[in-house]
Amino acid sequence: MTETTPPLAPGSTIGILGGGQLGRMLSVAASRLGFKTCIFEPGGDCPASHVANFHMKAGYDDTEALTRFAQSVDVVTYEFENIPTAALDTVEAIRPIRPGREALRVSQDRLTEKTFLADLGLTVAPFAAVDGAEDLGTALAQVGAPAILKTRRFGYDGKGQARLATAQDADAALATLDGAPAILEGLVPFEREVSVIGARGADGSVACFDPGENLHEDGILRTTTVPARLSASQRTDAVLVAARILNALDYVGVLGVELFVTPDGFVVNEIAPRVHNSGHWTQNGCDIDQFEQHIRAVAGWPLGDGLRHSDVVMENLIGADMDRLPDLRTSGAALHLYGKAEVRAGRKMGHVNRRTGAA
Amino acid sequence: MTETTPPLAPGSTIGILGGGQLGRMLSVAASRLGFKTCIFEPGGDCPASHVANFHMKAGYDDTEALTRFAQSVDVVTYEFENIPTAALDTVEAIRPIRPGREALRVSQDRLTEKTFLADLGLTVAPFAAVDGAEDLGTALAQVGAPAILKTRRFGYDGKGQARLATAQDADAALATLDGAPAILEGLVPFEREVSVIGARGADGSVACFDPGENLHEDGILRTTTVPARLSASQRTDAVLVAARILNALDYVGVLGVELFVTPDGFVVNEIAPRVHNSGHWTQNGCDIDQFEQHIRAVAGWPLGDGLRHSDVVMENLIGADMDRLPDLRTSGAALHLYGKAEVRAGRKMGHVNRRTGAA
Numbered sequence: 191m192t193e194t195t196p197p198l199a200p201g202s203t204i205g206i207l208g209g210g211q212l213g214r215m216l217s218v219a220a221s222r223l224g225f226k227t228c229i230f231e232p233g234g235d236c237p238a239s240h241v242a243n244f245h246m247k248a249g250y251d252d253t254e255a256l257t258r259f260a261q262s263v264d265v266v267t268y269e270f271e272n273i274p275t276a277a278l279d280t281v282e283a284i285r286p287i288r289p290g291r292e293a294l295r296v297s298q299d300r301l302t303e304k305t306f307l308a309d310l311g312l313t314v315a316p317f318a319a320v321d322g323a324e325d326l327g328t329a330l331a332q333v334g335a336p337a338i339l340k341t342r343r344f345g346y347d348g349k350g351q352a353r354l355a356t357a358q359d360a361d362a363a364l365a366t367l368d369g370a371p372a373i374l375e376g377l378v379p380f381e382r383e384v385s386v387i388g389a390r391g392a393d394g395s396v397a398c399f400d401p402g403e404n405l406h407e408d409g410i411l412r413t414t415t416v417p418a419r420l421s422a423s424q425r426t427d428a429v430l431v432a433a434r435i436l437n438a439l440d441y442v443g444v445l446g447v448e449l450f451v452t453p454d455g456f457v458v459n460e461i462a463p464r465v466h467n468s469g470h471w472t473q474n475g476c477d478i479d480q481f482e483q484h485i486r487a488v489a490g491w492p493l494g495d496g497l498r499h500s501d502v503v504m505e506n507l508i509g510a511d512m513d514r515l516p517d518l519r520t521s522g523a524a525l526h527l528y529g530k531a532e533v534r535a536g537r538k539m540g541h542v543n544r545r546t547g548a549a
Numbered sequence: 550m551t552e553t554t555p556p557l558a559p560g561s562t563i564g565i566l567g568g569g570q571l572g573r574m575l576s577v578a579a580s581r582l583g584f585k586t587c588i589f590e591p592g593g594d595c596p597a598s599h600v601a602n603f604h605m606k607a608g609y610d611d612t613e614a615l616t617r618f619a620q621s622v623d624v625v626t627y628e629f630e631n632i633p634t635a636a637l638d639t640v641e642a643i644r645p646i647r648p649g650r651e652a653l654r655v656s657q658d659r660l661t662e663k664t665f666l667a668d669l670g671l672t673v674a675p676f677a678a679v680d681g682a683e684d685l686g687t688a689l690a691q692v693g694a695p696a697i698l699k700t701r702r703f704g705y706d707g708k709g710q711a712r713l714a715t716a717q718d719a720d721a722a723l724a725t726l727d728g729a730p731a732i733l734e735g736l737v738p739f740e741r742e743v744s745v746i747g748a749r750g751a752d753g754s755v756a757c758f759d760p761g762e763n764l765h766e767d768g769i770l771r772t773t774t775v776p777a778r779l780s781a782s783q784r785t786d787a788v789l790v791a792a793r794i795l796n797a798l799d800y801v802g803v804l805g806v807e808l809f810v811t812p813d814g815f816v817v818n819e820i821a822p823r824v825h826n827s828g829h830w831t832q833n834g835c836d837i838d839q840f841e842q843h844i845r846a847v848a849g850w851p852l853g854d855g856l857r858h859s860d861v862v863m864e865n866l867i868g869a870d871m872d873r874l875p876d877l878r879t880s881g882a883a884l885h886l887y888g889k890a891e892v893r894a895g896r897k898m899g900h901v902n903r904r905t906g907a908a
Contacts, residue, residue, distance in 0.1 A: 540583065
């Protein structure tokens with residue numbers, strides 16, 4: 191499929207790498223547009239398999255299964271960015287992957303990502319590579335303390351991170367990373383964190399949802415509130431930042447961009463080449479939500495305009511929050527559960543969207 | 550399960566008899582609340598199977614399959630009312646069926662339904678039983694012409710119906726029904742048709758969505774517009790009619806009630822003991838739509854309040870309407886396709902919900 195390929199017809203099959211809650215909600219959105227879905231996921235009773243047409247249960251090192259998966263679908267997308275490169279090579283030899291490899295290359299490595307964003311003229315936190323213990327001193331001198339040492343690859347929800355309040359914490363921080371290549375990032379004093387969920391179609395058109403304001407607890411997103419407390423010009427700037435990234439990556443699909451709001455403007459914290467937890471509010475605030483927007487892009491369909499009809503507060507249900515279900519059922523709010531059998535501390539089990547008024 | 554049984558826990562399985570578009574949208578709603586679904590449907594590549602956890606492909610006369618189906622789920626519901634009685638007996642011996650048998654008994658037979666509604670003190674069209682050719686004269690004298698001769702059982706979307714403009718059409722009308730027991734209904738001169746989608750919980754609480762105004766073409770629903778053109782007191786009356794029916798049937802689930810608006814008040818046209826095409830607008834006009842409302846009732850969960858946040862026009866996509874997909878994709882409206890492989894004249898392929906403003 192090239193950019194001039196006609197849009198996918200209903201009845202076509204979209205392959206999704208990864209079977210978690212994002213794959214689950216992508217599958218539901220795909221079904222709404224008449225598409226079938228095939229989930230590739232090593233885990234058995236995974237959330238996405240409950241609502242997909244097909245589930246290929248195999249590992250990312252199983253070239254034969256990846257080949258059959260790619261052959262059985264019309265286009266491939268993914269719900270997480272840390273897919274092994276060899277698996278992507280196998281799939282891409284057979285079917286197009288959207289969003290494309292460049293977005294994955296950039297976002298799989300924090301150092302590459304920071305460099306890419308800085309090269310685009312966007313502001314990022316001060317950063318320096320830490321390939322081994324010997325680099326940490328230089329990096330600290332460059333970035334300053336306090337700072338956060340992060341693995342370059344495979345981090346999520348605050349995992350693979352260690353905070354350095356002072357230079358004395360360096361050895362302990364290094365030890366938690368187990369020798370993995372790392373990046374030291376300076377702390378940005380910010381007023382609030384917002385995120386923009388942007389989308390770019392196969393035709394190059396861009397549509398962004400209104401920025402949401404995020405609150406984290408223990409490194410995990412707790413709530414997103416829309417509208418975010420931003421001025422009109424900040425709102426425009428946030429969308430322009432997302433559009434610049436989308437265009438630079440020749441991106442097709444939905445992208446999450448986390449921004450720190452500082453007195454000096456936006457600092458880009460990180461990007462995620464996929465639908466994003468901070469965009470779940472769109473399910474109850476927009477006619478076409480981030481999941482359908484992503485499927486539309488991947489299928490070569492025209493994007494929705496991102497119009498928001500309601501103000502929404504999205505709250506994640508994490509671990510023992512499931513004990514609050516009896517109350518949530520009577521709250522009149524929209525509940526979205528992920529079908530995970532086992533409740534674990536820190537595990538995202540679902541979310542609640544509370545509409546707080548008309549937009 | 551009795552009415553005092555605790556609510557179903559997420560992870561439980563809801564069995565659905567019937568695998569069409571209503572079963573499909575019920576499955577999606579169930580997944581949103583963390584439930585699994587098992588579809589019982591003789592057809593192979595049916596719409597609901599695409600989004601359900603399990604699909605039992607067997608006929609309604611297959612007692613062994615029905616038994617396995619019932620044993621594999623926690624509660625049973627259905628997407629159509631014309632399920633053979635023997636199949637229901639098999640299932641009900643093992644698991645509760647919601648809505649219950651009384652609603653099915655009443656709605657499976659137009660004569661029983663009309664009698665039930667009249668006994669409730671509700672206004673219905675004049676009607677008379679037509680068990681054979683010899684009854685038609687008496688019935689015509691009683692009901693008057695013009696009138697409609699309908700089979701008592703298994704009619705839908707205008708099928709199994711013949712119109713009598715005058716008494717001279719009697720023989721031709723009878724011939725089209727092929728000797729099936731019938732009912733003759735007088736034509737009601739009405740200003741418009743509206744429907745109420747009502748719900749009753751396992752705890753006896755009732756919640757109704759705002760009435761929608763329906764337009765039919767060739768006996769098939771074309772559009773539903775919300776709000777309907779009704780006065781405030783008509784709106785209240787419509788909801789009271791639905792509530793009276795729900796309570797009389799000791800109903801658990803969502804029920805569709807079609808009403809003719811006449812200068813003398815409402816005439817009840819028919820009821821459907823299930824989610825209803827004229828309630829599809831709730832997907833984009835309410836936080837909790839008719840499908841989730843039904844699943845909540847069936848699962849013993851508290852109902853949503855039925856609050857409408859937006860005005861909506863729902864348009865059915867029937868047969869060759871699928872040729873209009875390219876335009877619909879760019880309309881910014883919410884598209885809902887049913888995943889049916891084959892386009893046929895008169896076949897419901899999907900619908901479009903256009904939000905027309907805040908409620």
